[in-house]
Amino acid sequence: MERRNFIKKSFGAGIAIGVGLNTGIAGNLSEIKRNAYDLVAIKGGEAEDMFKKGIASLGGMKFFVKPNQTVVVKPNIGWDTTPEKGADTNPKLIYEIVKHCYDAGAKKVYVFDNTCNNWQKCYKNSGIEDAVKKAGGLMVTGKDEGLYQEVELKNAKILSKAKIHELILSSDVFINVPVLKNHNSTTVSCAMKNMMGTIWDRRFYHKNGLSQCIADCPTYRKPDLNIVDAYRVMKTNGPRGISPSDCVIMKAQLISTDIVAIDTAAVGLYGINPSDISYLAKGQENGLGTMNLKSLNINRLSI
Amino acid sequence: MQKLYKPLRIVISLFTFLSLSFIFLDINPNTDALWYKIITWWQFVPSANHFIRTAEFLSAGFIVVIILTLLFGRIYCSMFCPLGIFQDIINFFTKKLSKKKLKFKYARPKKRLQYFFLALAVIPLFFGSITVLGLLDPYSNFGRIFADLFKPVYFALHNLTGEILMKMHIYSVPTGELIHASIESIIYPLLILGLITWLSIKWGRLYCNTVCPVGTFLGFLSKCSLFRIKIDQTKCIKCAKCSTVCKSQCIDLKKQELDFTRCVGCFDCINKCEHNAIGFHMSLKKKKQPGVKINPEKMDIPQNGKTDLSKRKFFGKFLLLLSALAGISAKSEQQRRQRNRDRNGMGNGKRKGTCRIEKQHPCSPPGSVSLNHFNNTCTACNLCVATCPGGVLQPSFLQYGLEGFLQPYMDPEKGYCSFDCTKCSEICPCGAILPLSIEKKHTTQIGIANFVKHNCVVFLEGTLCGACAEHCPTKALKMIPYGNNLNIPQVDSELCIGCGACEYACPADPKAIFVEGNIIQLTAKKPVQKKQEEGALEEFPF
Numbered sequence: 001m002e003r004r005n006f007i008k009k010s011f012g013a014g015i016a017i018g019v020g021l022n023t024g025i026a027g028n029l030s031e032i033k034r035n036a037y038d039l040v041a042i043k044g045g046e047a048e049d050m051f052k053k054g055i056a057s058l059g060g061m062k063f064f065v066k067p068n069q070t071v072v073v074k075p076n077i078g079w080d081t082t083p084e085k086g087a088d089t090n091p092k093l094i095y096e097i098v099k100h101c102y103d104a105g106a107k108k109v110y111v112f113d114n115t116c117n118n119w120q121k122c123y124k125n126s127g128i129e130d131a132v133k134k135a136g137g138l139m140v141t142g143k144d145e146g147l148y149q150e151v152e153l154k155n156a157k158i159l160s161k162a163k164i165h166e167l168i169l170s171s172d173v174f175i176n177v178p179v180l181k182n183h184n185s186t187t188v189s190c191a192m193k194n195m196m197g198t199i200w201d202r203r204f205y206h207k208n209g210l211s212q213c214i215a216d217c218p219t220y221r222k223p224d225l226n227i228v229d230a231y232r233v234m235k236t237n238g239p240r241g242i243s244p245s246d247c248v249i250m251k252a253q254l255i256s257t258d259i260v261a262i263d264t265a266a267v268g269l270y271g272i273n274p275s276d277i278s279y280l281a282k283g284q285e286n287g288l289g290t291m292n293l294k295s296l297n298i299n300r301l302s303i
Numbered sequence: 304m305q306k307l308y309k310p311l312r313i314v315i316s317l318f319t320f321l322s323l324s325f326i327f328l329d330i331n332p333n334t335d336a337l338w339y340k341i342i343t344w345w346q347f348v349p350s351a352n353h354f355i356r357t358a359e360f361l362s363a364g365f366i367v368v369i370i371l372t373l374l375f376g377r378i379y380c381s382m383f384c385p386l387g388i389f390q391d392i393i394n395f396f397t398k399k400l401s402k403k404k405l406k407f408k409y410a411r412p413k414k415r416l417q418y419f420f421l422a423l424a425v426i427p428l429f430f431g432s433i434t435v436l437g438l439l440d441p442y443s444n445f446g447r448i449f450a451d452l453f454k455p456v457y458f459a460l461h462n463l464t465g466e467i468l469m470k471m472h473i474y475s476v477p478t479g480e481l482i483h484a485s486i487e488s489i490i491y492p493l494l495i496l497g498l499i500t501w502l503s504i505k506w507g508r509l510y511c512n513t514v515c516p517v518g519t520f521l522g523f524l525s526k527c528s529l530f531r532i533k534i535d536q537t538k539c540i541k542c543a544k545c546s547t548v549c550k551s552q553c554i555d556l557k558k559q560e561l562d563f564t565r566c567v568g569c570f571d572c573i574n575k576c577e578h579n580a581i582g583f584h585m586s587l588k589k590k591k592q593p594g595v596k597i598n599p600e601k602m603d604i605p606q607n608g609k610t611d612l613s614k615r616k617f618f619g620k621f622l623l624l625l626s627a628l629a630g631i632s633a634k635s636e637q638q639r640r641q642r643n644r645d646r647n648g649m650g651n652g653k654r655k656g657t658c659r660i661e662k663q664h665p666c667s668p669p670g671s672v673s674l675n676h677f678n679n680t681c682t683a684c685n686l687c688v689a690t691c692p693g694g695v696l697q698p699s700f701l702q703y704g705l706e707g708f709l710q711p712y713m714d715p716e717k718g719y720c721s722f723d724c725t726k727c728s729e730i731c732p733c734g735a736i737l738p739l740s741i742e743k744k745h746t747t748q749i750g751i752a753n754f755v756k757h758n759c760v761v762f763l764e765g766t767l768c769g770a771c772a773e774h775c776p777t778k779a780l781k782m783i784p785y786g787n788n789l790n791i792p793q794v795d796s797e798l799c800i801g802c803g804a805c806e807y808a809c810p811a812d813p814k815a816i817f818v819e820g821n822i823i824q825l826t827a828k829k830p831v832q833k834k835q836e837e838g839a840l841e842e843f844p845f
Contacts, residue, residue, distance in 0.1 A: 043840045080721055110474070116774060116808075118692045118721055120332050120477075125723070144478040146466050184782045185769030185790060203810040206770040207760060235835055237778050242830050248838020268844040278788070293845045300843050 038296035039256040045303030047093040047231040050253040067105030069172035080117035086232040086247035089179045091127035098135035113197040114142035148200040156216035163200035176223035180230040182238030190266040191226045215282035226262045228254040260289030308570040320388040327449035332692030336729035343732035345383045348440040353734035376525040378568035386441035390503035410552040424516040437682035446684030447492040455483040482694035507550030522564035538580035545572035664820035665702040666713035666750040670728035670739040673823040678707040681735035687727035694718035715803035722776035748827040750801030750818040758815035761791045771805035797828045
């Protein structure tokens with residue numbers, strides 16, 4: 001018995017040392033090879049732990065946020081529901097992200113969403129307002145047309161003009177933090193769909209071709225970093241959900257700078273063929289990223 | 304001691320006024336409903352109404368008011384009635400601003416008018432209609448003025464401040480979407496505001512002593528009050544100073560008497576008197592009222608022509624107001640029909656092939672039992688309109704017909720009913736919207752959504768939409784396959800609760816989905832919940 005234990009332990013230690021060396025090297029070289037990984041996928045832990053591990057493998061938040069920069073974090077806070085219903089981004093993850101930004105030297109971290117339900121209730125009941133305040137960040141309303149500025153989207157096919165929230169336009173760093181979930185029209189809602197909450201006129205999307213508008217929106221400003229919360233994944237009744245039983249506890253997370261790639265990977269996690277989701281191909285056509293995951297350097301981690 | 308009553312009255316009245324203003328102007332949807340309950344607990348008409356409908360002892364604030372009146376006279380009118388205090392404030396500022404000194408003088412009671420308005424308010428109650436009482440009730444009038452007129456102004460100022468700060472990248476004053484009532488529904492509060500201002504500047508508390516049914520009722524009670532204001536005839540030098548500050552115009556110096564049924568207990572006269580000749584004292588003995596006998600002979604004849612004239616003027620103006628309202632309502636009903644026709648593509652609408660929508664009944668707020676209960680109980684104070692976080696509750700005009708004039712209704716053009724919100728049922732002071740638990744609210748069906756395929760974006764444009772199903776909190780609206788990778792909505796009317804989120808979200812014009820109100824609120828089915836299988840990720844699929 002003792003021998004077997006010993007072997008097990010030493011085996012484990014060996015792996016640990018190996019991993020340690022690996023990340024050590026990655027850490028040393030990361031200054032040069034910032035985008036060593038195109039996509040980091042993490043599974044098996046709590047949202048905040050997965051994020052810590054994932055962002056560390058990319059070399060830490062300091063590669064995305066430089067001292068004295070302003071950061072805007074855009075979670076999904078669209079619905080006035082509690083965190084266990086999985087309609088909004090996990091507040092613990094948001095807390096960790098805001099904290100990491102400040103640790104990297106950010107001057108200010110703003111968080112907002114153009115919510116579907118009453119924004120004050122959404123902010124409060126989703127737990128995100130409390131999490132952001134605890135981490136020292138600032139919650140900003142997304143329900144004031146005066147905060148949106150009209151811009152021209154030159155590369156867009158339908159959404160050629162849109163009013164975009166001034167924080168997206170003015171902040172140095174834009175971090176997109178969607179929650180992966182079911183959606184009654186587009187089947188899956190994730191990173192590109194989450195960008196809908198940075199635009200004033202949501203009805204325009206529905207009126208004029210939802211999928212194309214979803215793919216058009218990020219052409220103005222692509223997020224500098226996307227973090228997909230797939231800890232609790234709503235599989236039915238989306239995007240709002242009815243009860244916690246609509247969700248599965250998937251315990252996964254994705255981090256990438258490529259919004260199409262991260263959505264393609266997320267759709268894979270959800271269990272659907274990416275070619276069935278029409279806005280992915282449209283996004284690739286708009287030059288937002290690639291759907292070909294095989295061409296990417298993916299770091300797969302588990303906790 | 305006698306001189307302390309007035310400051311005490313001012314402190315209490317300011318407290319009442321500020322707290323009531325606060326709940327009507329408050330823009331934070333997360334304020335605890337308990338505050339609303341405590342602050343409106345004293346209000347006579349809502350409280351009495353609530354008690355009569357529900358026999359809930361906790362809502363019996365009006366009993367306290369009755370006891371207070373039996374003890375001290377109509378101090379309610381000066382300390383707890385927001386409209387009364389509002390008139391005092393108007394008076395205070397006009398006195399400050401005007402160069403000429405405003406002075407009141409004694410006026411004969413307008414008994415016949417008083418009884419006329421009391422009858423106007425009370426008689427319909429026996430036929431189950433509360434509309435007229437609601438239109439005359441001081442608290443409800445105050446509520447309508449604040450909710451429909453002042454709140455949008457306050458909100459706009461708040462937004463302006465917020466926007467200026469946001470220009471400087473300070474986001475601590477969050478702005479919000481300004482939702483205001485329709486033009487036709489603010490006509491009445493606007494007229495009342497004008498009337499109140501005019502009357503209070505000219506004749507002090509004439510509204511309270513003539514039109515207000517609460518004032519008249521409490522006036523009856525004050526006949527047997529324990530404490531009353533009395534003039535000490537031995538000390539009085541008839542300088543008339545008390546009479547000039549009496550906004551109730553009830554101090555008759557010729558007889559050195561005070562008509563206590565009209566006195567609102569402001570105690571201004573006590574502080575004005577330099578000879579301590581007027582005071583607030585206990586009077587256990589039933590006094591013989593010498594005035595009663597003399598009154599008809601002495602008072603009626605000399606002032607007859609004068610008073611009749613002012614009466615007639617006043618009466619005339621009020622009737623003018625009523626007939627104007629009737630005229631406007633008829634006109635706007637016509638316009639509404641025309642608008643509907645235009646919007647629905649029947650007139651010169653833009654889109655062809657779309658269908659017009661005609662609603663039979665509006666939705667009343669969840670918890671209001673039935674249209675009948677709601678129309679017969681609501682005094683239209685519009686507290687729920689001011690508070691509704693979704694902005695869906697709006698004062699109606701004739702949506703309910705005349706019996707529900709100005710009562711709040713669900714207007715899906717302005718917003719929709721939040722699934723997890725029971726605010727209006729928690730705060731309703733008059734029992735028109737009864738309390739609902741959150742579970743009960745989730746299945747309370749106030750109306751049913753109707754899908755009009757011919758107006759739907761999916762049908763007309765052939766693109767994905769689903770905005771309605773996205774917003775549906777119970778998934779009564781499902782997207783079903785419609786060929787060519789498209790989905791089209793389908794309503795399960797057993798699951799639908801009529802919240803109006805779908806109608807609000809629908810981007811089509813005319814709407815492709817609309818909610819038809821239930822006459823009696825029903826219970827919807829609970830959505831079936833399938834438990835998902837274990838979902839922890841074992842292997843990355845890429």
